[in-house]
Amino acid sequence: MKASFPIRFNRVGSANRPCWFILAALFVGSAIADDELIEEAIFVLEQNCIECHNADDAKGEITLDRAPLGVNDPAMIVEVISGTDPEMPKDRDALLEEEIEILKKWVKAGAKLPKGRILEKPEE
Numbered sequence: 001m002k003a004s005f006p007i008r009f010n011r012v013g014s015a016n017r018p019c020w021f022i023l024a025a026l027f028v029g030s031a032i033a034d035d036e037l038i039e040e041a042i043f044v045l046e047q048n049c050i051e052c053h054n055a056d057d058a059k060g061e062i063t064l065d066r067a068p069l070g071v072n073d074p075a076m077i078v079e080v081i082s083g084t085d086p087e088m089p090k091d092r093d094a095l096l097e098e099e100i101e102i103l104k105k106w107v108k109a110g111a112k113l114p115k116g117r118i119l120e121k122p123e124e
């Protein structure tokens with residue numbers, strides 16, 4: 001019967017759809033996870049680093065307030081906050097373990113900041 005062909009074709013088509021849907025959901029899911037990590041890193045940077053590392057006041061000639069970061073190698077960020085007597089934030093208490101973890105993950109994921117976004121130190 002001729003009519004059965006388009007019907008079977010439709011079934012194949014709809015059987016493929018959930019597969020695409022899952023792929024799309026995974027893609028969107030990982031993008032959201034990425035954005036969340038970036039927002040968490042921005043919060044840590046704004047609270048602890050931007051005051052001394054912005055375009056107007058770039059201590060050590062390091063800027064961390066926008067993309068592209070003004071640091072030769074983002075791995076340096078992890079270096080200076082890690083260890084028993086971390087170099088940064090300068091003259092302050094070391095970051096919390098949780099904050100260090102966030103920056104580590106963020107650096108590992110490419111130390112990305114949203115285009116055009118300028119980080120600001122918190123209001124006093």
Ligand code: HEC
Nearest residue numbers: 048049051052053059060062071076077080081088089090
């Ligand atoms: C109170 C000011 C201040 C704060 C807050 C601060 N820094 Fe710095 N940072 C400096 C100064 C000053 C230097 C230049 C080197 C020095 O004097 O130790 C520097 C240098 C650096 C360097 C280069 C280090 C090197 O060896 O050349 C990095 C990377 C850096 N800071 C990252 C950070 C990060 C990440 C934070 C937040 C967790 C932070 N800084 C917070 C003042 C600050």
